[in-house]
Amino acid sequence: xxxxxxxxxxxxxxxxxxxxxxxxxxxxxxxxxxxxxxxxxxxxxxxxxxxxxxxxxxxxxxxxxxxxxxxxxxxxxxxxxxxxxxxxxxxxxxxxxxxxxxxxxxxxxxxxxxxxxxxxxxxxxxxxxxxxxxxxxxxxxxxxxxxxxxxxxxxxxxxxxxxxxxxxxxxxxxxxxxxxxxxxxxxxxxxxxxxxxxxxxxxxxxxxxxxxxxxxxxxxxxxxxxxxxxxxxxxxxxxxxxxxxxxxxxxxxxxxxxxxx
Amino acid sequence: xxxxxxxxxxxxxxxxxxxxxxxxxxxxxxxxxxxxxxxxxxxxxxxxxxxxxxxxxxxxxxxxxxxxxxxxxxxxxxxxxxxxxxxxxxxxxxxxxxxxxxxxxxxxxxxxxxxxxxxxxxxxxxxxxxxxxxxxxxxxxxxxxxxxxxxxxxxxxxxxxxxxxxxxxxxxxxxxxxxxxxxxxxxxxxxxxxxxxxxxxxxxxxxxxxxxxxxxxxxxxxxxxxxxxxxxxxxxxxxxxxxxxxxxxxxxxxxxxxxxxxxxxxxxxxxxxxxxxxx
Numbered sequence: 001x002x003x004x005x006x007x008x009x010x011x012x013x014x015x016x017x018x019x020x021x022x023x024x025x026x027x028x029x030x031x032x033x034x035x036x037x038x039x040x041x042x043x044x045x046x047x048x049x050x051x052x053x054x055x056x057x058x059x060x061x062x063x064x065x066x067x068x069x070x071x072x073x074x075x076x077x078x079x080x081x082x083x084x085x086x087x088x089x090x091x092x093x094x095x096x097x098x099x100x101x102x103x104x105x106x107x108x109x110x111x112x113x114x115x116x117x118x119x120x121x122x123x124x125x126x127x128x129x130x131x132x133x134x135x136x137x138x139x140x141x142x143x144x145x146x147x148x149x150x151x152x153x154x155x156x157x158x159x160x161x162x163x164x165x166x167x168x169x170x171x172x173x174x175x176x177x178x179x180x181x182x183x184x185x186x187x188x189x190x191x192x193x194x195x196x197x198x199x200x201x202x203x204x205x206x207x208x209x210x211x212x213x214x215x216x217x218x219x220x221x222x223x224x225x226x227x228x229x230x231x232x233x234x235x236x237x238x239x240x241x242x243x244x245x246x247x248x249x250x251x252x253x254x255x256x257x258x259x260x261x
Numbered sequence: 262x263x264x265x266x267x268x269x270x271x272x273x274x275x276x277x278x279x280x281x282x283x284x285x286x287x288x289x290x291x292x293x294x295x296x297x298x299x300x301x302x303x304x305x306x307x308x309x310x311x312x313x314x315x316x317x318x319x320x321x322x323x324x325x326x327x328x329x330x331x332x333x334x335x336x337x338x339x340x341x342x343x344x345x346x347x348x349x350x351x352x353x354x355x356x357x358x359x360x361x362x363x364x365x366x367x368x369x370x371x372x373x374x375x376x377x378x379x380x381x382x383x384x385x386x387x388x389x390x391x392x393x394x395x396x397x398x399x400x401x402x403x404x405x406x407x408x409x410x411x412x413x414x415x416x417x418x419x420x421x422x423x424x425x426x427x428x429x430x431x432x433x434x435x436x437x438x439x440x441x442x443x444x445x446x447x448x449x450x451x452x453x454x455x456x457x458x459x460x461x462x463x464x465x466x467x468x469x470x471x472x473x474x475x476x477x478x479x480x481x482x483x484x485x486x487x488x489x490x491x492x493x494x495x496x497x498x499x500x501x502x503x504x505x506x507x508x509x510x511x512x513x514x515x516x517x518x519x520x521x522x523x524x525x526x527x528x529x530x531x532x533x534x535x536x537x538x539x540x
Contacts, residue, residue, distance in 0.1 A: 011323050013292010013402035018427065043404050044290055044434060046427035091434070095405055123292035123402035125322050126374055147491050148297065148325035155323060155370075175484075183488045206453070210461040213426050 003111040006118050006237075007040075007136035009160075011152030013123030015144045016172040016202075019212055021120040022050045024140075026217040027230040028237070029084035034114035036075065037086040038107065040132035041122035042097060045089035051078065052215020053086060062090035065102045071109060080220060085114075095128035107135025125159060133160065139167040140199060145174055145185040150193055157194060168199035170233070175204045200233035201244060202226065282313075282390040285397050285515075286415035288439075290431030292402030294423045295450040295480070298490055300399040301329045302497040302505075303419075306512035308363035309498070312394040315354065315364040317386070319411035320401040321377055324368035331358065331493020332365050341369040344381045350388065359498060364393070374407040386414030395515075404438060417444045419477060423451045424463035429471050436472060447474035448511065451482040454528040465525050478511040480504060481526045 008021045021037055029035045039047035042062060048054040059074035064087070071087075078084040087110070090097065098106075110117050121132035133139065139160050143153040153169075160167050171187050178184035191198050205226055211218040219227045232242045287300045300316055308314040318326040321341070327333040335355050338348035343366075350366075357363035366389070369376070389396045400411035412418065418439050422432040432447075439445055449465050456462035465479055480486075483504045489496040497508035513519035 012325075013294075015293055044431045046291075046430065049426050049430065095403075124374075124405065124407065126403065126405040126407060128403065128405060146487065147328050149293075151325060151328065152323045178484060178487070183484065183491075185491070206456060206461070209425060209453075209456065213461075213463065 003036075003114050003117050004237075005107050005111055005135055005137045006116065006140055007121050007133050007138075007165075008118060008140045008142055009121035009129065009132065009156055010123070010142045010149070011125060011156040012143075012149045015142050015149050017123075017142050018046050018050050018120050019208060020140075020142050020170060020172065020202075021047060021118050022217045023219045023226070023230050024233060024237075025084055025086075025116070025118050026078075026081060027219045027227070027234045028116050028118075029078070029081040030219070031231075031234055031238075032083070033116050034083045035085070035116045035118065036110050036114045037084070038110065038117060038119045039087065039089040040103070040119050040128060042089045042093055042095045042128065043091065044122065045091050047086060047120050048076075048088045049215060050212050051086055051217065053078070053088075054215070057088045060088050060090040061106070062093050062097045065098050065106055071106075071113075083114075095122070095126070095131065098131055100130055100134040103131040104135035111135075125156065129156075129159075133163060133165065136165060139165045140170055141167055141194075141196065142170045142172055143190065143194070144172050145179070145187070145190055147185070150185070150190060154194055157196060167196060169194060169196040170200045170202060171198070172202045173204040174201055198244065199236055200229065202229055279391045280313075280394060282393045283395055283417060284386050284390055284415045285395065285417040285419060286319075286400050286412050287397060287419045287421060288400035288408065288412065288435055289402070289421045289428070290404060290435040291423075291428045294421050294428050296402075296421050297325050297329050297399050298486060299419070299421050299448060299450065299480075300326060300397050302495045302508040303511055303515070304363060304395070304397050305357070305360055305495040306497040306509045307395050307397075307515060308357070308360040309509075310512060310516060310518075311362065312516065313362045313392070314395045314397065315366060315389050315393045317366045317389070317396060317398045318368035319382075319398050319407060321368045321372055321374045321407060322370065323401065324370050326399050327355075327365060327367050328493060329490050330365055330495065332367075333493070336365075336367045339367045339369040340382075340385070341372055341376060344377065344385060350385075374401070374405065374410065377406075377410050379410050379413050382410045383414040390414075404435065408435075408438075412439060412443075415443065417446075419446050419448055420472070420474060421448050421450050422468060422472065424449060424453075424457070424465070424468055426463070429463070429468055432472055436474070445474055446477040447472060448478045448480065449476070450480045452479055452526060453482045454526050458528050476523055477514055478507055478523045479525050480507050
């Protein structure tokens with residue numbers, strides 16, 4: 001049985017593609033699936049840092065494609081989750097080192113080895129983007145509730161439609177209190193503009209900065225509210241109907257005292 | 262059309278005294294660290310000092326500088342129109358709503374970065390340097406063709422970096438690609454002093470311990486930047502905004518009127534926070 005091959009893309013950079021890839025991968029692995037994460041950002045890799053495996057890289061994606069090593073030699077097993085592996089990108093090469101066809105073949109090969117292949121797409125819509133979507137069977141578009149991120153997401157969705165790739169949307173870094181004051185677009189605004197199906201809503205959480213720097217996906221902290229949210233996203237991916245959490249803005253007291261905790 | 266083709270290189274060159282403006286590329290490697298916001302605000306602040314400034318959006322296919330400047334409805338032509346002789350440079354330059362010495366040259370939205378010829382782009386920046394004191398180039402994320410084009414004509418670079426390991430790593434890679442011949446300065450963006458104190462965010466010293474670049478400015482993370490970006494009103498024009506003041510000081514350091522190093526924002530006291538939040 002072949003795996004689901006999902007590319008996480010956005011157009012705009014810095015909206016949380018890599019963090020989402022790492023966390024979604026970790027939560028799917030926790031739920032018992034065999035997961036391989038692929039860093040398609042050749043030259044500017046970061047997925048290894050977010051997962052804390054940067055010191056264990058021996059071979060990379062380009063070396064696999066060039067036949068310098070076996071896929072299994074390049075895959076790094078996560079130390080916390082048995083069935084989670086990552087294929088790192090090359091850091092000192094160009095995105096043009098790999099063709100779309102080579103990339104598609106690689107993803108197909110990885111698909112024989114697991115249940116989910118998650119592909120972390122680079123920012124932009126250049127060669128690196130075309131590579132990252134080449135072997136995917138579906139897409140998750142990550143966006144933030146900002147006009148510029150939505151405009152870029154719209155452009156990317158157009159390109160995914162051209163390829164006939166089914167897609168769903170994750171709205172990342174929502175700040176409910178800013179939505180309430182009218183200073184941020186709401187999730188409804190975003191899904192209306194993009195007319196795409198929603199897969200998840202992730203609130204802005206400053207803990208993510210810290211866990212990302214430490215190389216430990218936040219979903220591994222069981223007490224984190226984001227662990228619950230990512231778990232729901234994983235269940236929706238599996239096909240379960242899970243209602244969306246509505247993030248009502250905290251009241252005055254919650255704001256004052258919540259900050260202190 | 263015929264006339265447009267003739268004017269393509271340097272319209273009304275005789276009427277405009279030739280300058281030798283500074284071409285500065287704003288770049289980062291990693292996306293979403295604030296390149297476009299920095300370009301807009303630095304440009305606005307520079308132009309507010311009376312300098313002539315043109316902002317060039319080099320993010321063909323994913324343009325956003327027009328939105329951040331609030332000028333998206335006024336764009337009729339873009340960089341590729343100029344390069345392909347569809348319009349003159351003057352027809353493509355959009356005058357800012359607020360600062361009369363500021364212009365925007367938008368990127369094409371429905372084209373690809375591969376459509377832009379690197380030599381032609383370099384010549385275009387050269388023409389702009391003849392007419393403006395400052396040419397600020399908003400670089401796309403990544404290090405592909407769009408990056409190559411954006412840096413080709415710039416002899417100065419501003420690296421925008423957030424206090425995150427992945428941003429620092431990408432910035433370090435870009436510094437290497439920029440080479441030895443360019444002046445490179447650093448803006449640390451979206452610092453949260455409270456997180457730094459708790460040890461949950463890299464400090465400015467941590468970031469620059471790795472990058473080792475002259476510091477041009479430090480911008481604190483503030484929700485008013487998101488608001489101003491969505492509204493298309495650069496915060497640098499807001500006299501009451503501390504972030505706006507940081508951008509104004511960056512502009513003064515670029516022009517050379519301010520020579521003191523940037524202040525590193527400290528965490529506000531309980532009372533400042535409490536009363537600040539009630540504003």
